[in-house]
Amino acid sequence: MWFQREIQLEPRARGFHLVTREVVEGVPEIADLSVGLAHLHILHTSASLTLNENASPDVRRDFESWFGAAVPEDAPYWTHTLEGPDDMPAHIKASLLGTSLTLPVREGKLALGTWQGLYLCEHRDSGGPRSLLVTVVGE
């Protein structure tokens, strides 16, 4: 059994945002599967997806701090600067974290670890709404 649906995620500030509930509610058909895989794909090049700690907001704030330090906006080697100082770092961060995730489905639910939550990683200052294409296969 296959299904596929595009979900719109509302605009968010630059940073790391917990969106597990929002995404899970967008694909209720997962409840019908005993086993499967859910593939989440963000249709952009300056935002990304990752799984990480779902309890402490300070973890998500520290993600922003580390990525800001590791991919500096004022590095002397940037040549793609026309779209603003946050643009090229956003592309690098998106590829470091990845624009898609494949997650296991077990007994009608995403089989995440106790502490795993889904992050939308918004790397632009004003990224706008983000489109997520969800593809699920299972039985």
Next chain:
Amino acid sequence: MWFQREIQLEPRARGFHLVTREVVEGVPEIADLSVGLAHLHILHTSASLTLNENASPDVRRDFESWFGAAVPEDAPYWTHTLEGPDDMPAHIKASLLGTSLTLPVREGKLALGTWQGLYLCEHRDSGGPRSLLVTVVGE
């Protein structure tokens, strides 16, 4: 054909560990597939999975050196410090490398390159046993 199984990986020291054989032996059903995909998902937020060079232990040691330098424990911007100095860096490293891998299956085996091995990346000093959920689909 689908199957899914949780595998327990024994506690390992902080660092990068070759676990190809241990994981492959845990899913003997792969031998029955002519083509498919095997999805490996670690149910934690401070350990990760990657594929890399399977021959030289010094490659895995150098991985630990680079990640230790790139994500320093004593960075001034960490605010999530309650769980110890290795915790927040472990979260960042886990997202850089990723908590799941999808691998191709061909003629009854994982179709890895000659030099590709599966690494369990343990980012905590004392991470304990790690649970891996393996989901396989194929025909």
Next chain:
Amino acid sequence: MWFQREIQLEPRARGFHLVTREVVEGVPEIADLSVGLAHLHILHTSASLTLNENASPDVRRDFESWFGAAVPEDAPYWTHTLEGPDDMPAHIKASLLGTSLTLPVREGKLALGTWQGLYLCEHRDSGGPRSLLVTVVGE
């Protein structure tokens, strides 16, 4: 419906290369699927795959600059140096970006965002030809 095929990518210089068209033309069977997943797996440990901006060559040049600065060839901690100064950094970069990608298929095409292109990331100075194993499932 499953199919699997190995594609040879011609040798390329160190850097980031847009290969969307080359890969898509190698798997024409995608046109027969209304929904599915395409898994691309590079069978090497010093080259990788990512999705990013498909229009400006300067983005790809800036990728090379950032990765060169972030994973320096002359770091004092490298111990795996027998295969040349570009070898160990290439392994790290390959794991940061990842050696496989899973992409959604929709209505006979890879469902990429408007600006998303497929990059072959060649991390060696002389990496030679690269083998890509493509596995597609769908209906």
